[in-house]
Amino acid sequence: MKNPKSPIGMADIARLAGVSRPTVSRALGDSPLVNQETKDRIKEIAQRHGFIINRSAQNLRRKQTNTVAVIIDFPALPQERISDPFHFELLGNISNALANHGQDILLCSTQSAHSVPLGQLMAHKGVDGIIFIGQSGQKEELAALAEQGAPFVVWGAQSTRIPYCVVGSDNHRGGQLVAERFEKLGRKSALFIGPRGHEEIEMRLNGFTKAWVGNFQELAVQDLSFQTSRDALGLWLGKNKRAPEAIFAGSDTMAMGALAALKEAGISVPDECTVCGYDDSPAAIYHTPALTTVKQDTAEAANLLVDRLMKQIEGEPQTGALLNTEIVVRGT
Amino acid sequence: MKNPKSPIGMADIARLAGVSRPTVSRALGDSPLVNQETKDRIKEIAQRHGFIINRSAQNLRRKQTNTVAVIIDFPALPQERISDPFHFELLGNISNALANHGQDILLCSTQSAHSVPLGQLMAHKGVDGIIFIGQSGQKEELAALAEQGAPFVVWGAQSTRIPYCVVGSDNHRGGQLVAERFEKLGRKSALFIGPRGHEEIEMRLNGFTKAWVGNFQELAVQDLSFQTSRDALGLWLGKNKRAPEAIFAGSDTMAMGALAALKEAGISVPDECTVCGYDDSPAAIYHTPALTTVKQDTAEAANLLVDRLMKQIEGEPQTGALLNTEIVVRGT
DNA sequence: GCAATCATTGCACACGATTGCAATACACTG
DNA sequence: CAGTGTATTGCAATCGTGTGCAATGATTGC
Numbered sequence: 001m002k003n004p005k006s007p008i009g010m011a012d013i014a015r016l017a018g019v020s021r022p023t024v025s026r027a028l029g030d031s032p033l034v035n036q037e038t039k040d041r042i043k044e045i046a047q048r049h050g051f052i053i054n055r056s057a058q059n060l061r062r063k064q065t066n067t068v069a070v071i072i073d074f075p076a077l078p079q080e081r082i083s084d085p086f087h088f089e090l091l092g093n094i095s096n097a098l099a100n101h102g103q104d105i106l107l108c109s110t111q112s113a114h115s116v117p118l119g120q121l122m123a124h125k126g127v128d129g130i131i132f133i134g135q136s137g138q139k140e141e142l143a144a145l146a147e148q149g150a151p152f153v154v155w156g157a158q159s160t161r162i163p164y165c166v167v168g169s170d171n172h173r174g175g176q177l178v179a180e181r182f183e184k185l186g187r188k189s190a191l192f193i194g195p196r197g198h199e200e201i202e203m204r205l206n207g208f209t210k211a212w213v214g215n216f217q218e219l220a221v222q223d224l225s226f227q228t229s230r231d232a233l234g235l236w237l238g239k240n241k242r243a244p245e246a247i248f249a250g251s252d253t254m255a256m257g258a259l260a261a262l263k264e265a266g267i268s269v270p271d272e273c274t275v276c277g278y279d280d281s282p283a284a285i286y287h288t289p290a291l292t293t294v295k296q297d298t299a300e301a302a303n304l305l306v307d308r309l310m311k312q313i314e315g316e317p318q319t320g321a322l323l324n325t326e327i328v329v330r331g332t
Numbered sequence: 333m334k335n336p337k338s339p340i341g342m343a344d345i346a347r348l349a350g351v352s353r354p355t356v357s358r359a360l361g362d363s364p365l366v367n368q369e370t371k372d373r374i375k376e377i378a379q380r381h382g383f384i385i386n387r388s389a390q391n392l393r394r395k396q397t398n399t400v401a402v403i404i405d406f407p408a409l410p411q412e413r414i415s416d417p418f419h420f421e422l423l424g425n426i427s428n429a430l431a432n433h434g435q436d437i438l439l440c441s442t443q444s445a446h447s448v449p450l451g452q453l454m455a456h457k458g459v460d461g462i463i464f465i466g467q468s469g470q471k472e473e474l475a476a477l478a479e480q481g482a483p484f485v486v487w488g489a490q491s492t493r494i495p496y497c498v499v500g501s502d503n504h505r506g507g508q509l510v511a512e513r514f515e516k517l518g519r520k521s522a523l524f525i526g527p528r529g530h531e532e533i534e535m536r537l538n539g540f541t542k543a544w545v546g547n548f549q550e551l552a553v554q555d556l557s558f559q560t561s562r563d564a565l566g567l568w569l570g571k572n573k574r575a576p577e578a579i580f581a582g583s584d585t586m587a588m589g590a591l592a593a594l595k596e597a598g599i600s601v602p603d604e605c606t607v608c609g610y611d612d613s614p615a616a617i618y619h620t621p622a623l624t625t626v627k628q629d630t631a632e633a634a635n636l637l638v639d640r641l642m643k644q645i646e647g648e649p650q651t652g653a654l655l656n657t658e659i660v661v662r663g664t
Numbered sequence: 665g666c667a668a669t670c671a672t673t674g675c676a677c678a679c680g681a682t683t684g685c686a687a688t689a690c691a692c693t694g
Numbered sequence: 695c696a697g698t699g700t701a702t703t704g705c706a707a708t709c710g711t712g713t714g715c716a717a718t719g720a721t722t723g724c
Contacts, residue, residue, distance in 0.1 A: 009680065020704050025682060035702060056397065057680035059388040060709050070439070088420035095441045107402070107437040109427045126387035226618045256618040263620055283615045286558045286588040288595055341710060352674050357712060367672060389710035392679050669722070678712085687704075693697085 013051050017042045028053070059126070067104040068309065069127040070094060073134045086252070086279040086298070087133055090155065093302030094131060101310055103128075129309045131155070151312035153305050157199035158322055165312065166320040167304045169296040171200050174325040175207025177294060178248050178276045181327055182212065185274055187245040189215035191236075193229055193258055194250025196220050201250040204278060204294075208248055217244065224250060229257030237265045243273050252277035252284045252293055259287070259332065275332040289331030297323060345383050349374050360385070399436040400641065401459040402426060405466045418584070418611040418630070419465055422487065425634030426463060433642055435460075461641045463487070483644035485637050489531035490654055497644065498652040499636045501628040503532050506657040507539025509626060510580050510608045513659055514544065517606055519577040521547035523568075525561055525590055526582030528552050533582040536610060536626075540580055549576065556582065561589030569597045575605050584609035584616045584625055591619070591664065607664040621663030629655060 014021045019038065026034045027042035034042075045051075059065045072087055098105055106127050130152035132142070139162070145152060146164035153165045182190055190212060194201045201224075209216065221232045229249065237243060243265070249255035255277030259269060267273050269289065277284060277293040284291035301323055308318040346353045351370065358366045359374035366374075377383075391397045404419055430437055438459050462484035464474070471494070477484060478496035485497045514522055522544060526533045533556075541548060553564045561581065569575060575597070581587035587609030591601060599605050601621065609616060609625040616623035633655055640650040 011680080021680090022682075022705085023703060026703090029682085033702070038702085054392070054680050056388050056391040057709090058682080060386070060392050060711090061680080061682045063709075065388065067438075088423075091439075092441065095439055099441065105439040106399075107423075107427055107439045109424070109431065253618065256620075260618075260620050283618060286585065286592075286615060287619065288588070288592050343710085353710090354675085354712075355673060357710095358673090361712085365672070370672085386710050389679090390712080392681090393710080393712045395679075665724100667723090669720100671718105671720080673716105673718075675714105675716080677714090680709105682708080684707090685705090688702085690699105690701085692699075694695105 008049055008051055009054070010051070013042065013046050013049065016049070017045050064128050065126050066102060067106050067127045068098055068306075069106045069108055069130045071108045071130060071132050073109070086281040086296070089282065090133060090298045090301060093298045094305060097302040097306035101306060103306075103310075129153075129313050131305055131309060151309060153309045153312070153318070155301065155305060157203055158320055159199070159203075162320070165308050165318045167301060167308065167323070168200065168320070169301070169323040169325045171203035171325075172207035172210075174278060174294040174296075174327075175204040175209075175248070176211040177325065177327040178204075179208045179211035181276065181292075181329070182214070182246040182248075182274065185246070187214060187274060189217075189242075189244045190246040190248060191217050191219055191244035192248045192250075193219045193221060193233060193254055195223055198224070198250070201278075204248075204250060215244075221254075224254055226253050226257040226260075229254035230260045231257075233258045233261035234264060237261060237267070243267050245273055247273060247275045249275065249277050252279045252281045252291055255291055255293065255332075256283065256287055259291075270332050276327070277332075280328055284328075284330070292330045292332045293328055295326050295328045300324075340381055340383055341386070342383070345374065345378050345381065348381065349377050396460050398434060399438050399459045400430055400638075401438045401440055401462045403440045403462060403464050405441070418613040418628070421614065422465060422630045422633060425630045426637060429634040429638035433638060435638075435642075461485075461645050463637055463641060483641060485641045485644070485650070487633065487637060489535055490652055491531070491535075494652070497640050497650045499633060499640065499655070500532065500652070501626075501633070501655040501657045503535035503657075504539035504542075506610060506626040506628075506659075507536040507541075507580070508543040509657065509659040510536075511540045511543035513608065513624075513661070514546070514578040514580075514606065517578070519546060519606060521549075521574075521576045522578040522580060523549050523551055523576035524580045524582075525551045525553060525565060525586055527555055530556070530582070533610075536580075536582060547576075553586075556586055558585050558589040558592075561586035562592045563589075565590045565593035566596060569593060569599070575599050577605055579605060579607045581607065581609050584611045584613045584623055587623055587625065587664075588615065588619055591623075602664050608659070609664075612660055616660075616662070624662045624664045625660055627658050627660045632656075 010021050010024050014024045017024065019042065023034060023038065024042055024046070027039040028046060030039070055066070070091065072091060095105055128151065130150070132152065132154045134155065142152075142154060143163050153167060156166055156168050157171060158166055158168045192205055192208065194205060196202070205218070219232055219236055221228050233247075243262070247255075247258050247262075249258050255275055259275055262269055262273060262275070269275055270292075275292065277291050280293045280295035284293045304321045304323070308321065312318050342353050342356050346356045349356065351374065355366060355370065356374055356378070359371040360378060362371070387398075402423065404423060427437055460483065462482070464484065464486040466487065474484075474486060475495050485499060488498055488500050489503060490498055490500045511522075524537055524540065526537060528534070537550070551564055551568055553560050565579075575594070579587075579590050579594075581590050587607055591607055594601055594605060594607070601607055602624075607624065609623050612625045612627035616625045636653045636655070640653065644650050
């Protein structure tokens with residue numbers, strides 16, 4: 001029933017060291033108020049007896065938690081499976097980055113997070129700050145949250161005059177890189193596949209069209225899933241007699257959907273049609289042929305996110321940041 | 333500097349309701365000691381004023397945290413990228429399942445978790461229980477943890493006389509299903525690709541060989557990565573004149589690696605060689621051709637894990653559980 | 665009508681750590 | 695030697711909530 005927990009507390013250490021509890025507290029906190037020898041002795045004793053501080057008590061007293069909430073979009077239903085593996089990779093890197101700062105992660109799915117007003121989420125969950133992943137949808141709520149001075153950062157689309165800190169890859173530049181590559185390959189016509197209303201993807205498209213001079217068409221789809229993309233392109237290929245010479249997909253998952261449709265239509269890749277995705281998710285490498293795609297450096301992204309969040313928690317307001325992006329040329 | 337947090341506490345609610353603080357505490361906790369009308373009134377007031385309980389204080393007093401640690405293998409280095417998307421899916425489902433039980437998730441990477449002796453992890457992180465994902469490596473430490481009565485569950489390989497609660501898919505049966513399918517297709521020779529020493533995979537192999545009557549060879553590799561599998565099979569195909577008629581890979585990722593090697597060798601799938609993976613990870617669907625694989629139901633897995641963990645926390649010891657597995661036939 | 669029972673509520677302390685302030689001891693200055 | 699300063703430590707209050715026990719008033723039984 002009751003697990004034994006750690007029955008050893010600060011008071012015990014104090015007794016063992018022959019000092020008072022506050023002195024132990026200060027010693028472990030490396031306070032300059034305590035004699036160096038005393039500190040060393042206390043630390044040694046605490047170490048030897050496997051003392052572990054009670055986070056609940058510490059948090060209560062300090063009014064902070066050393067915990068950061070990460071809010072991420074998990075597929076609500078098993079069959080949806082829409083969650084992007086890219087997010088997983090980012091999450092892993094965030095986990096590491098936060099660990100380096102001595103912070104714990106409180107993981108929330110968007111649905112459970114939204115059962116509570118965003119503004120109260122922090123107090124409710126008892127965290128010092130929040131990292132949002134893939135929440136481009138709710139700018140107003142995030143703005144309100146920023147208004148009350150809550151420390152948080154968002155992974156998503158950059159844009160001017162956003163009142164909070166957004167870290168994201170340079171989607172505009174990414175799109176541009178794709179256009180440049182298509183040009184270099186001498187392609188004359190291009191098709192873009194992606195949903196409207198998804199800010200990051202719109203920016204990719206934007207960068208692309210700004211830099212692209214050839215023939216252009218857009219295939220607007222409902223979501224970012226493999227299946228949707230595959231079906232949509234299949235239909236499109238049926239209706240249009242000529243396949244485009246190049247396809248730019250809004251994400252790797254969609255690019256793979258497109259590749260499936262191309263294969264079914266008997267169009268050879270990359271000879272007849274070259275395809276470029278976005279994200280450089282692991283699956284891009286595993287795919288046959290391996291996917292040409294725009295890479296977002298998740299490790300650097302995680303570091304930037306965490307770094308800026310920490311500084312915010314310490315009271316320094318932070319501006320957003322743009323990540324370098326590069327195109328990774330593989331088999332498509 | 334100081335974020336305003338929620339300045340409203342139980343004392344305020346008490347004053348507003350004209351009762352004492354303890355009464356508020358009991359009312360919100362639905363104690364039968366409080367008059368129903370009083371309870372309702374207090375709850376309403378608390379609700380209306382957006383009162384949110386201070387978890388730190390509550391946890392301190394109750395000596396529990398309503399938080400479960402999930403320890404998962406994140407890739408330590410960005411370039412490793414070995415983490416299986418299957419784990420991500422499982423994590424998402426666990427997140428949902430825990431949310432249903434009002435539990436929060438504390439996410440730890442294995443590396444940060446191992447910076448502290450496993451036995452103290454729970455007290456250190458201040459959680460009520462732990463879910464391990466993909467830790468088949470350290471049975472002794474887990475056994476020791478079980479010894480001290482810590483509540484935890486493990487996703488991994490089932491086996492008899494393990495002193496703690498393991499939930500896993502029926503790997504043995506999974507391998508058997510693959511053998512049966514190969515037989516049904518009339519294949520005469522089979523090759524297994526997978527690392528030795530990985531318990532779950534060994535069991536898959538075990539189930540397979542028990543049921544398989546044809547010619548059999550094993551290709552032992554170093555790890556579970558796409559690249560390793562691809563290279564190893566490539567080499568193997570070079571050395572052996574005849575390709576096997578069927579390949580069973582230890583995981584989907586490895587199956588995709590094998591498919592890449594087969595393609596390079598000009599061997600047609602599934603005509604000349606049929607391939608079967610394991611996990612039914614999302615990438616299996618996205619692959620071209622789509623992967624035939626053994627499915628593990630992550631939603632059910634998550635429910636079982638969480639359910640058993642909760643019961644342990646409440647003091648009921650739990651035995652392990654075996655998940656149903658089924659083979660999903662797709663294009664390979 | 666009096667005592668016993670019950671339902672409801674408040675008092676006061678506990679949880680385990682942090683911190684402002686006072687206390688002590690000692691050194692140093694003039 | 696008195697006075698001031700400095701280094702080190704302990705006392706006691708505090709964070710916000712939960713809970714054993716006593717107290718209150720209402721109800722019941724005889």
